Amino acid sequence: MRLPVSLQRSIQLSSRAKGASHGRRYIQTTVNSDEINHFSRLSAQWWDEHGEFAFLHRMNPVRMQFVRDKIIETARDEHDESVTDEIGIKKDVLTGMDVLDVGCGGGLLSESLARLGANILGIDASESNIGIASLHSAADPQLSPSPPGSRSPSGSLSYRNIAAEGLLQEPRRFDVVCSMEVLEHVDNPATFLSTCAELVKPGGHLFLSTIARTPLSYFLTIFTAEYLLRKVSIGTHTYSKFVNPSEIVSFFQSYRSPLLTSHDAPDSSSFGRPWITRTYDHGLPTRTEAEVRGMIYVPWKGEWVLMPRSSTAWGATECNYMFWVRKPRE
Amino acid sequence: MSDARITFDTSESGAWGTSESTPMANMTENLNLQRALLRYMSHSPTVRLLDRVKVVSIDREDKEGGLGWPLVHLSNGTTLRTRLLVGADGFNSPVRSYAGISSYGWAYDTQAIVATLNHPERSQFELPNNTAYQRFLPTGPIAFLPLSPTTSSLVWSTKPRLASTLTKADPAVLASMINAAFRLPEVSVRYLHESILDAHDADKPLSHSQIMEEIAWRERSHDISRHSAYNSTSSVVSERGVPPDDSGSLPPLVTSIQPSTIASFPLRYNHTDSYIGEGAGSRTVLIGDAAHTVHPLAGQGLNLGLADVEALARCISSTVMQGGDIGSYTALLPYARERYFENHKVMSAVDKLHKLYSSTAEPVVWARSVGVEVLNELDSVKAALMMNAGAYGRKRNLGSGWDVIASGFSLATGVVNATKIIGGGMTGLLGVGLQSLSKTLNQTNSK
Numbered sequence: 001m002r003l004p005v006s007l008q009r010s011i012q013l014s015s016r017a018k019g020a021s022h023g024r025r026y027i028q029t030t031v032n033s034d035e036i037n038h039f040s041r042l043s044a045q046w047w048d049e050h051g052e053f054a055f056l057h058r059m060n061p062v063r064m065q066f067v068r069d070k071i072i073e074t075a076r077d078e079h080d081e082s083v084t085d086e087i088g089i090k091k092d093v094l095t096g097m098d099v100l101d102v103g104c105g106g107g108l109l110s111e112s113l114a115r116l117g118a119n120i121l122g123i124d125a126s127e128s129n130i131g132i133a134s135l136h137s138a139a140d141p142q143l144s145p146s147p148p149g150s151r152s153p154s155g156s157l158s159y160r161n162i163a164a165e166g167l168l169q170e171p172r173r174f175d176v177v178c179s180m181e182v183l184e185h186v187d188n189p190a191t192f193l194s195t196c197a198e199l200v201k202p203g204g205h206l207f208l209s210t211i212a213r214t215p216l217s218y219f220l221t222i223f224t225a226e227y228l229l230r231k232v233s234i235g236t237h238t239y240s241k242f243v244n245p246s247e248i249v250s251f252f253q254s255y256r257s258p259l260l261t262s263h264d265a266p267d268s269s270s271f272g273r274p275w276i277t278r279t280y281d282h283g284l285p286t287r288t289e290a291e292v293r294g295m296i297y298v299p300w301k302g303e304w305v306l307m308p309r310s311s312t313a314w315g316a317t318e319c320n321y322m323f324w325v326r327k328p329r330e
Numbered sequence: 331m332s333d334a335r336i337t338f339d340t341s342e343s344g345a346w347g348t349s350e351s352t353p354m355a356n357m358t359e360n361l362n363l364q365r366a367l368l369r370y371m372s373h374s375p376t377v378r379l380l381d382r383v384k385v386v387s388i389d390r391e392d393k394e395g396g397l398g399w400p401l402v403h404l405s406n407g408t409t410l411r412t413r414l415l416v417g418a419d420g421f422n423s424p425v426r427s428y429a430g431i432s433s434y435g436w437a438y439d440t441q442a443i444v445a446t447l448n449h450p451e452r453s454q455f456e457l458p459n460n461t462a463y464q465r466f467l468p469t470g471p472i473a474f475l476p477l478s479p480t481t482s483s484l485v486w487s488t489k490p491r492l493a494s495t496l497t498k499a500d501p502a503v504l505a506s507m508i509n510a511a512f513r514l515p516e517v518s519v520r521y522l523h524e525s526i527l528d529a530h531d532a533d534k535p536l537s538h539s540q541i542m543e544e545i546a547w548r549e550r551s552h553d554i555s556r557h558s559a560y561n562s563t564s565s566v567v568s569e570r571g572v573p574p575d576d577s578g579s580l581p582p583l584v585t586s587i588q589p590s591t592i593a594s595f596p597l598r599y600n601h602t603d604s605y606i607g608e609g610a611g612s613r614t615v616l617i618g619d620a621a622h623t624v625h626p627l628a629g630q631g632l633n634l635g636l637a638d639v640e641a642l643a644r645c646i647s648s649t650v651m652q653g654g655d656i657g658s659y660t661a662l663l664p665y666a667r668e669r670y671f672e673n674h675k676v677m678s679a680v681d682k683l684h685k686l687y688s689s690t691a692e693p694v695v696w697a698r699s700v701g702v703e704v705l706n707e708l709d710s711v712k713a714a715l716m717m718n719a720g721a722y723g724r725k726r727n728l729g730s731g732w733d734v735i736a737s738g739f740s741l742a743t744g745v746v747n748a749t750k751i752i753g754g755g756m757t758g759l760l761g762v763g764l765q766s767l768s769k770t771l772n773q774t775n776s777k
Contacts (some may be wrong), residue, residue, distance in 0.1 A: 050608075057660040064652040091650055112653030139393060140655070142412075185414045302663060 021307050029124040029163040030192040035185045038235060043128040046106020047136055052233060057107055060302040062295055063180055066322045067207055068093055077288060097175040100199055102164045103182035103242030107133030114143050114157040122159045123167060130161040173201045181211040184241045193251055199221045203329040209322045213242035217319040243291040244315045249285055252276045253323050259330060272330045290325040292317055349505050357475050366548060388712040390430040390610060400613055414657040415614045423620035429607030435600030440470050441493035443486040444627060446591040451479045456573050463514055463581045466687040467519060471627045472511050474581040485626050492523050493594045495530045501536040501587040508561040508584050510545050518548040598623050601674060605666040606659055613657035617642055624677045625684045634673050641668045
């Protein structure tokens with residue numbers, strides 16, 4: 001499935017992005033087989049909270065907080081206050097939403113999303129990851145499929161061993177697409193981003209988290225975490241694959257999604273408006289279109305902290321960061 | 331042993347803008363606390379209370395891949411599979427042994443006697459019965475904690491042999507011994523204890539009249555006036571008359587002990603190595619006495635437990651809002667981080683206090699007596715002490731800065747020889763130890 005390495009990791013993505021994969025005879029994937037082997041080897045450790053993925057376990061509450069806050073914020077922007085006053089204090093903010101978790105790994109994020117009421121599909125290119133994820137969620141009655149007719153407070157959760165590009169061939173689209181800590185592991189991030197973008201319903205949300213390509217991120221995620229402290233297996237991260245927030249923002253400034261015709265088939269000739277139309281002087285998007293927020297690990301607290309919007313021009317995104325963008329309704 | 335004393339009065343802490351009428355702390359009987367909790371729970375549709383059942387055993391679900399959840403087997407034959415098992419089951423916590431969490435600590439060679447005491451109402455010339463008293467005897471502190479105008483609680487920590495003798499004795503004997511323990515000089519208190527033990531060993535326990543006679547003789551030989559509040563056997567002060575000048579320095583005279591309220595149990599210092607179960611014992615968390623037990627002399631046991639509950643509830647609630655698994659180690663970690671050191675600080679201060687007061691060595695006695703007299707003159711330090719003792723509902727806005735300073739001072743309580751602790755309101759320093767102790771006791775009894 002893997003294509004020749006001519007898929008160079010240039011982030012000059014805009015021209016290529018429009019061409020996305022529709023109408024091709026084969027499915028082009030952004031899955032890197034070395035990466036898949038690496039994570040398949042480690043798959044048994046997904047749920048060991050002290051092991052290889054301890055940092056991800058600790059990061060999960062912060063990622064979920066960001067998703068939750070953003071969903072509530074958009075609901076507040078769109079509805080009048082009386083409807084949205086209660087949404088802030090209620091748990092199931094994702095009730096009734098179709099959510100896709102691309103690169104779900106052992107299901108850390110998928111399980112949390114399901115508990116907030118989402119109908120969630122977790123996909124991963126590694127078969128052993130899907131095996132671990134399914135086994136783990138089966139032990140949790142909150143997550144197992146509820147008998148038909150009974151209104152379960154939590155949503156439904158299912159997993160599939162498929163690449164995002166494969167899913168694009170199917171008609172199903174999602175209100176929310178999440179892909180956390182995946183972008184820095186794929187080949188050709190531009191194609192990956194446009195694939196994720198196309199899986200989002202109009203007016204839906206795309207959430208990403210990844211690592212910026214800076215000296216600081218090299219020092220923390222590769223030198224310190226992998227070599228110095230040996231908390232993470234050597235080879236987990238590749239510096240050149242890291243993606244800067246400005247690169248994602250500029251991708252979505254030129255990315256236009258193909259418009260659907262009346263027959264629900266994509267029309268290759270017509271495109272919507274770019275996902276990000278306005279930015280401030282320093283290059284940051286406006287709050288209603290997209291958002292970039294830094295995440296920092298505080299060792300003495302043993303916790304990740306989501307940096308406030310205003311901490312620096314780019315919101316302390318020199319290392320780990322979250323990205324949110326909304327698909328135009330058209 | 332000296333007569334150095336310190337008083338705590340809530341009006342001295344007015345500097346922090348709290349209303350002067352605010353009590354330092356509130357005392358409540360365990361029964362009332364339980365009743366209030368049960369009433370509250372009955373209004374919550376999500377809480378299911380199982381009564382008249384016991385936990386038979388706890389084991390781990392046998393499942394491939396180490397994903398087993400704790401299974402709690404009940405005496406009515408049902409089994410509960412738990413996402414998170416909270417061990418709030420006291421010092422001998424079965425949840426702790428299931429979780430395989432070890433702990434460190436030591437026994438104090440001390441037994442606590444608890445009882446509910448009856449006494450006459452304070453006269454109109456005296457302050458109402460809302461002052462707690464504590465006397466530090468070398469064998470351990472004896473504390474008198476007001477409940478109502480005519481009843482109060484006793485927490486008397488003493489040597490195990492004496493404790494068992496006193497609890498088996500005629501309740502009238504115990505009542506007289508309590509009165510004497512607050513009033514007589516230490517040398518006579520020690521003599522009384524020795525004679526009651528000797529009589530017990532000789533299988534000829536002293537009768538109430540024999541004890542009264544002995545105490546009366548001691549009072550005469552110490553020149554205690556029959557008009558003084560320190561006189562407990564032959565006082566000529568009539569109940570309705572003008573009280574002696576020194577009546578405020580002492581608790582009211584105990585007239586009798588409420589039937590079947592006398593109990594005793596051993597005291598320990600104990601702190602678990604961790605509050606969260608891991609590996610084979612995962613999905614467990616410990617709170618209250620299951621996680622830590624302290625000497626009751628500063629009445630901090632229940633306070634620590636309540637603070638645990640508050641922190642754990644906050645931790646669980648934020649995890650639920652983020653869709654997390656409340657049984658996971660990561661979800662529980664903020665609770666342990668918030669409470670472990672905080673508890674340790676208070677526990678070691680209480681432990682040091684106990685050790686300091688167990689000593690009868692002259693230099694130690696001199697140092698702590700001077701310390702307590704000095705401290706009694708330092709109003710701001712005392713106010714900080716009172717705040718740390720759990721008064722004023724632990725207002726958050728008082729800030730952690732004060733907390734740190736105040737705990738510094740709680741180590742300084744090492745030099746407090748508090749024969750008496752007076753509060754304008756009810757006194758907190760000793761306040762709530764009793765509830766936590768009797769709670770432990772109830773749990774031990776029910777097992």
